[in-house]
Amino acid sequence: xIAKDNILRYVLIISFLACMAMANKLWxxxxxxxPEVALVNADFLASNALQYTLxxxxxxxxxxxxxxxxxxxxxxxxxSCFFILVLDDINRLQSYYYQFMAMLVLLAGMxxxxxxxxxxxMYVLMAGIYFHSGLSKWDDNFVHFVFPNMLYAFQYISLExxxxxxxxxxxxxxxxxxxxxxxxxxIPSTRKAGLITAIILHLAILYVIGPFGLNWNSxxxxxxxxMIAFNVILYLQHEKIKGKVVKPFxxxxxxxxxxxFGLLPLLNLxxxxxxxxxxxxxSGTTPNVQLHVNQASQLDEIPLFYIEQDTFIDLNVWALQxxxxxxYAEKWVFDHISKQVCQELDCKQVTHFQVYKESIAYIN
Numbered sequence: 001x002i003a004k005d006n007i008l009r010y011v012l013i014i015s016f017l018a019c020m021a022m023a024n025k026l027w028x029x030x031x032x033x034x035p036e037v038a039l040v041n042a043d044f045l046a047s048n049a050l051q052y053t054l055x056x057x058x059x060x061x062x063x064x065x066x067x068x069x070x071x072x073x074x075x076x077x078x079x080s081c082f083f084i085l086v087l088d089d090i091n092r093l094q095s096y097y098y099q100f101m102a103m104l105v106l107l108a109g110m111x112x113x114x115x116x117x118x119x120x121x122m123y124v125l126m127a128g129i130y131f132h133s134g135l136s137k138w139d140d141n142f143v144h145f146v147f148p149n150m151l152y153a154f155q156y157i158s159l160e161x162x163x164x165x166x167x168x169x170x171x172x173x174x175x176x177x178x179x180x181x182x183x184x185x186x187i188p189s190t191r192k193a194g195l196i197t198a199i200i201l202h203l204a205i206l207y208v209i210g211p212f213g214l215n216w217n218s219x220x221x222x223x224x225x226x227m228i229a230f231n232v233i234l235y236l237q238h239e240k241i242k243g244k245v246v247k248p249f250x251x252x253x254x255x256x257x258x259x260x261f262g263l264l265p266l267l268n269l270x271x272x273x274x275x276x277x278x279x280x281x282x283s284g285t286t287p288n289v290q291l292h293v294n295q296a297s298q299l300d301e302i303p304l305f306y307i308e309q310d311t312f313i314d315l316n317v318w319a320l321q322x323x324x325x326x327x328y329a330e331k332w333v334f335d336h337i338s339k340q341v342c343q344e345l346d347c348k349q350v351t352h353f354q355v356y357k358e359s360i361a362y363i364n
Contacts, residue, residue, distance in 0.1 A: 006068065008122070008233045009107055013062050015226040016100040020059070022219050023324040026092060027055045027085065033302070034315075034322045035340040036089040037333050051088065054081045065104075075108035090328045091319075095276045096223040099129065102260060110253045116244045119237055121253040123191075126230065127182040128261030130198075133279040134178025136268070141284025143171040150208050177201065188242070191235055198231040219324055275329040286329035289315045289338050292349040302345075312351075313341075 025032040030048055058081035065074035082101055086093045103125060110118050137146075148171070181201065184194030202224040209216045248254040265278035275286045291313040293304070303317050315334060319327045327333060331352065338350045 008230065008237075009071070009104065010066060011226065011229050011233065012100050012104050012107075013065060015222060015229075016097065016104070017059065017062060018222050019094075019096055019100075019219055020055075022222065026089070026323040026325050028052060029089070029323075032323050034091075034319050034327070035337050037091060037328070037336050038088055039090055040087045051085070054085055057081050058085065065108075072108045072111055075104050079105050090330075090333055091323070091325060093274075093276065093328060094325060095279055095281060096220070096226075098277060099125075100226075102257075106253050106257060110251075113251070113253070114244075114246075115237060116241045116246045117251055117253070119234055119241070120246045120248055121251060121257050122230070122234055123185050124248075124254060125257040125261045126227075126234070127186045128257070128265065129279050130178045130185070131182035131262070132265040132268070133281060134175040134180075134182070136275075136278065136280035136283040136285060137175040137178070138172070139283055139285050142175070142282075143168055146282055146284040147171040147174065150214070185231070185234075188238070191238055195231050195235040199228055202228045217320060217326065280329070287331045287334055288327075288329075288353055289334040290351040290353060291315065291338060291341060291345070291347045292351065294346045294348065313345075315341075 020027055028051065029036055058078050061074040061078040061081065065071040065078065067074075079101055082092075082097070103122065106121055106125070107118060110121065177197070178201070181194055181197050184190045184197060206221060206224050207213050210221055260277075264273050267273035268275060268278035268280055280286055293311055293313060302313055303321055304311055305314055305317075315337060316326050319325060327337065334352070338347070341347070342350065
């Protein structure tokens with residue numbers, strides 16, 4: 001029987017498994033083309049049999065964590081499997097998996113705490129995500145390229161027109177909205193406004209990148225739907241216990257959430273904390289790579305682009321096509337993958353870039 005107090009855990013498990021199912025080649029990589037990037041070069045991690053065992057154990061432990069009796073042990077097993085699988089391939093440490101697993105572990109660790117204490121910790125974690133996602137977009141690349149490119153995809157405005165547009169400041173509404181949302185959900189008296197703002201924000205994102213918009217990065221659709229569900233669940237639970245005072249400073253979970261999702265992501269501003277662990281997403285500041293190749297070397301399974309008599313592979317576009325997941329957004333990861341790919345293909349040049357600044361054509 002499903003307990004209403006545990007509905008957040010159930011939604012987290014379903015969201016995690018749904019993302020795994022959509023990006024199954026990321027986890028069971030025998031048929032993938034994008035190379036794995038191991039954090040630990042250990043022979044035992046290279047075993048396909050061990051990889052399948054760990055993935056199977058991760059899935060089973062998440063499924064069994066639906067049951068209340070032993071769910072804390074199951075979450076512990078799932079977190080351990082997830083950690084080892086990330087050691088085998090850093091690309092598995094996507095922002096959404098990191099968030100879902102952190103929330104599951106915190107809920108499991110606080111299983112004897114009150115509902116009000118759990119809600120507080122979850123709101124601190126969510127506020128950190130919104131704040132740092134907004135902070136990362138406070139950048140010229142987002143204002144001048146990422147945001148107008150989204151509008152251009154809907155034929156609302158051309159990139160050239162945007163550069164001459166006197167109201168470019170409207171792009172700054174996005175990071176301001178996200179950072180304001182962080183404050184709204186932290187303050188009990190404004191959580192209803194926070195809920196409404198969050199729903200509007202995520203529905204807008206789904207419209208832009210969803211099947212009726214750019215039809216881009218479909219795994220992130222699950223994350224946006226899950227975020228709406230998290231906000232609704234937390235708000236409804238908050239309404240039931242409204243008025244109860246919680247002292248956060250005595251909660252270990254509060255300090256863990258504050259450290260991982262509030263404080264450490266600030267180090268991303270000086271390149272001392274990873275982009276995806278700081279929820280630096282769609283900001284135009286994360287790295288990507290172009291591999292310039294001879295057109296004759298094209299393969300059917302690799303998307304090629306053409307610009308100014310040059311043919312190149314966009315590694316992130318290729319990854320989204322192959323493993324349904326973006327490459328872990330760190331320069332050293334792209335360097336590692338570029339080196340391996342260029343051993344197979346005729347790469348004339350490797351170019352690091354952050355945003356498209358010119359029109360390109362997809363030719364394959």
